Amino acid sequence: MMTATLPFPASPANAGFSSEQQRYLEGFFAGITAGGVSFGDLAPTPAAAPVPSGPSLDDLTKEERIKRELHPFDAIENLVMDARWNAKPEPENVFRYKWNGLFWLNPVKDGYMCRLRIPGGVVKSYQLRELAAIARDLTTGYIQITTRNNFQIRLIEPKDCPEVLRGIQGCGLHSKGAGADNIRNITMNPCAGYDPHELIDVRPFMNELATLIIGSKEFYDLPRKFNIAYDGGGLISSVEDTNDIGASAVRITENGEGIEPGIYFRIALGGVTGHQTFASDWGVIVKPEQLNDVMVALLRVFIEHGDRTNRKKARFKYVVEDKGLDGVLVEAEKHLKFKLTRLGTNSPLQAKRSFSQQGHSHVGIYPQKQDGLVYVGASVPVGQLTAKQMERIADLAESYGSGEVRLTVWQNFIIPNVKTAYAATLAKSLKKLGFHCEQSNLKSGFVACTGNRYCKYAAADTKGHAIAMMEYLDKRVKLDKPVNIHFTGCPHSCAQHFMGDIGLLGTKVKSESGEGYHVTVGGGFGENRKIGRQIFSGVPFESLGTTLEAMLKGYLSGRSSPDETFHSFCNQRTIGQLQEAFCAA
DSSP states (O other), rough: OOOOOOOOOOOOOTTTOEEEEEHHHHHHHHHHHHTTTTGGGGGGOOOOOOOOOSSOOGGOHHHHHHHHSSSSGGGHHHHHHHHHHHHOOHHHHHGGGGGGTTOOTTOSSSSSEOBBBOOGEEHHHHHHHHHHHHHHHHHHSEEETTTOOOOOEEEOOOOGGHHHHHHHTTTOOOOOOOOOSSSSOOOOOOOTTTTOOOSOOOHHHHHHHHHHHHGGGGGGOSSSSSSSEEOOOSSOOOOGGGGSSEEEEEEESSSSSSOOOEEEEEEEEBBBGGGGGOOOOOOOOOOGHHHHHHHHHHHHHHHHHHHHSSSGGGGGHHHHHHHHHHHHHHHHHHHSSSOOOOOOOOOOOOOOOSSOOOOOSSSOOOOOOOTTTTEEEOOOOOGGEEEHHHHHHHHHHHHHSSSSEEOTTTTTEEEEEEEEEGHHHHHHHHHTOBOOOOOOGGGGGEEEOOOTTTOOSSSSSSHHHHHHHHHHHHHHHHOOOOEEEESSSSSTTTTTTTGGGGOOOEOOSSSOEEEEEEEEEEOOHHHOBBBEEEEEEEHHHHHHHHHHHHHHHHHHHOOOSSOOHHHHHHTOHHHHHHHHHHOOO
C-alpha cells in the first residue's frame, strides 16, 4: 500500500474558502490520504520531447523574418492607415502587402499594381464590368492579361488601395495571396468543359483546390511562390510542365500491370522555366477522385522541407532535387491515407494526346463538345486592354455567348458557348475592337511581360518593343508555320522566354535606347518541350527588327522541307549552323 507523503498541501483557510467549504475539503483529502494516495504520487506529465522548429531566426532570410514579425494578412490595418494619408509603404510592408495582391512599383512609379486571383481564368461579364470601372476610375485605365490566365491592373495610389480591394471582392473575385510566398493563380485548359478533344473536364478539381486555398491559413506561408496547373487534354495546353506541380490527364487501357483501365492523372514536379527547368515526371498516376489529396500532400511537403534560409534555393524544384522523386513520394505518402501507384519511366502506359496540338489554337473559331456551339478565341496584342474594351467584351459575351470569358496563358481570351450561326458576327465585332480572331502565324504567337514601364526588374520595354516588332515583321515576313516569340524583361522570365521558338531576354546595352536583348531559339512545351539555346547576345533594340527578320527568312530559305517547323529547324542544327543560316539571309 502506498504511504501518504504529503497531506493536503495548503490549509483551505489560507485559500479564502468559507468554514463550510474548509470542512468539506479537509474530509475529502483525509479520505484520499487514508486510502494511501498522496499528491506526491501524482507525478507531473513528462515534458514532451522538443520538436525541431527548423532554422533559427538568425538563419532565416529577411523575408521570413518579416513574416514572423507580423503576418502579412495582419498588416491590413497598416494598409488602411497608409491610405488615409496617401503614404508610401514602409519597406517591410512592401513585402507584406503582396499577400493582398498589391505590388509597390517604386522606383519605376509611385503606386501599386494589383494582381488578381482568377482560378482557371474563368471570369463573368459582370466581373469584367466591375474591373473596368476600377481601372477607369482608380488606375491608368488599362488592364493586362498575364501568362497565368489572370488580370492585373496598375497604377494605384495608396489612398485608393482599400477601394480597389473592396471592388474586387464585391464582384466575387480575389487578390488574396496573388503575390509573394503563396500559391499563384491556378491554371487549366482555357476550354475545359467545352473542348471535344479533352479526356476529362478539370474544372471541378481546379475549383475545389481554389476553395481550399482561399479558406485555409496553412497555404499562405510557403517558403516561396508555387504554381499549379491542371491539363485535361484538349486542343489548348495549360503548359502544365512549366509548373511546380503539373497534372496531366491520361487514358490507361488494358494492361498487364494490374491497373484498372480508365482516366488518370500523371504528375510532374519541379518546373521553373525561369531556372531553365521543366517539371519532371514523378512516375505516378492518380485517380481523379484522389488528385487534390495528392496536391495538398505535396504542398505540405514543400511547407515542411522548403529552404527558408536562401531565397534562391527556396522553390519546390530544389526540394525535388534534394530528396529525389522517390524521396518526395515517401514524404507525400506521410500525408495520405492511401499508397500512390507508381509507373516506371519506360512504362508503355505513358499515354499521350491522341492528336498533335495545333499552333496558336487559342485564336479562331472552334467547335465545342456541345452541339451547335463554338468558342471564339481573340488575339490581344501583348495582353493589354482598355477599360472601354473590357466593357465591350462583357457586352459581346452576354449577347453572343453565356456571359462567360476564359483567359489564356498566351495573354488572349476566349468567348465560349456561341451559337455557330453567330460566330462570324462576333468575330467581326471583336475585330472592330482591335482583337483579331483570325490566326496569324506571326502575331498570334507574341507574348510579353510587363517590361520596364512598370517593373523595376525589367531591363527593356518589352510590351512596347513586342508591338513594334509585330508591325515590323508582319510587313516583311510571311510565315506558313506558327512561331512563338516571347519577350521577357529580366531573368525572372515571367514571359517564359526559354520555352519560346524565339525567346528575348532584356538586357542593358550600349545603344541609343540603352535597351537590348539576348536571343534564344528552339524552346518549346508539351510534346515539343525544350529549353531554348542562346544564339545572340546583347542585340540593341534598334537592330532587333532586322535581326528577327533575318532569322525568320533564314529559316524559310534553309529548312529541309515546307513541313519543317521553326522549332525543329533550330533543334536539328548546331548554334554555329544557326548563326550562319540566320546571318546569311
